[in-house]
Amino acid sequence: MKFSIIRIYILTAFILTGTVASAGIFREKNINLKAEDTLSFVSPFAADNERCFKCHGQAKYEYANETLGKQVKALMCSERIVQRTLFYDSNHKNFSCTDCHSEEYTKFPHSGELRMEQKLTCLDCHGGDERFAQYHFEGIDSAYRESIHFKLEDDGFSCWKCHNPHTYKISVRNNDNLKETIAYDNDICLNCHSDFNRFQLLTDRSEINIIQKHDWLPNQAAHFANVRCIECHTQINNKIPVSHLIKPKTEAVKLCNECHSQNSILMASLYKFESKAQRKDGFFNGIILNSSYVIGANRNEYLNLLSLMIFIGVIGVIAVHIFFRIRKNNKI
């Protein structure tokens, strides 16, 4: 009997704690971002775009300075660099640079006035177009206009602060890529909210500390890796694919039960993509189990029922026992 108990301990300890290495393998697998056609894709405007990428495609550029009569090497401002590989993997990969930027940019040196050109917004191209109806750009725009971010428009906030038009790639969530989607989406937020250089453009605050601000969150690292910032910081909206109404920080979800309960809001946000196809295996919100596990949201209804029956049974047996004890004492 002693040996059996030891065996059970070893097996349980192995399952629960001795698998850090294998867990690492799973995580490594998950990190591989899909880049289906990056290598095979050839833009019809590749040659035209190369005129821009020649200087803007990397940190260093070189040009012939006619005044000095020599070749000059210089460093490109980081904000003006567009990496070819990321651009040709993005949603806008089919475009020529001058589809969105002035044709005048093809001349070098660029005219100073070009810096003042009005930038396009998402709706300039995607608004009112049936081909993009499934993305509900108008709904996204309405939600954005109610968002805390919209209040910063006069200070320079725009769609591009989150969705870099040169690199943005829409991520369709499924069971295989959920972790990558979470990391990708959170990276969009952290791009400003963990980088003070960018953050200070839109605020007077003297510092930012995401980790400290979320100190109250139990298992902070697990939360950051398994849910998106927008799960707690946006207003759920079933009419658009991803909620764009960023709430003020005072209205962010702080009640654990909002996610860790049978009525988990994650079913309307992170797991919305397949929540209609419920898994039928006795678990509440079973569909979450396909890719993750949320304590409290994944209670098993059979176990709940069984435990209730056992508990009632035990109380019943005790009640009967008490009854006979009282009867015996009365006889005495």
Next chain:
Amino acid sequence: MQYTDKEHAAFVVGFAKAVRIHNLAALLLTINYLIYVSGNFLTGNGKHYRVRRENFLSDLMKQLKFYAFGMFKGEKHPFPVTEESKFNPLQKLSYILAMYVALPLLIISGIGLLLPEITLNKFFGVSGLIYTDVLHITMGFFLSIFMVIHIYTCTLGARPTSLFWGMISGYHRDEH
């Protein structure tokens, strides 16, 4: 924690507070358990948990029959408490299952949930946290049931309170 979504009900605290209380209680329980195991190994108390194979089942049945019928007929306790043997066969079995099977599994699975990064990520395509959590709540539930029965059986002494006094004083008061 099971009922924290009914936050507005009486005696129910919020999830966040319940997590903190649960974590603190878990720490105290683990420390207590280590003291308990050390105590049993370092002192002679461990001998009371040793089960002998001969007559084990028949002794168990004797004890069960006593609780179910004998005690109502005024029969004598089949395994009276002595200095050499303070547990009856039913006590031995339930204490071994509770203290050496359920509680360690509860503690190990609890550590797995407290530190999810060390828990198996996936096992046969399903999150390792499911197995860990189901094991944790199942063991927690059985220990709760054990506690209810244990407290009730503690009232089966000479007087309903005499066994509780025995826990404090260390002396067993004979029924006769």
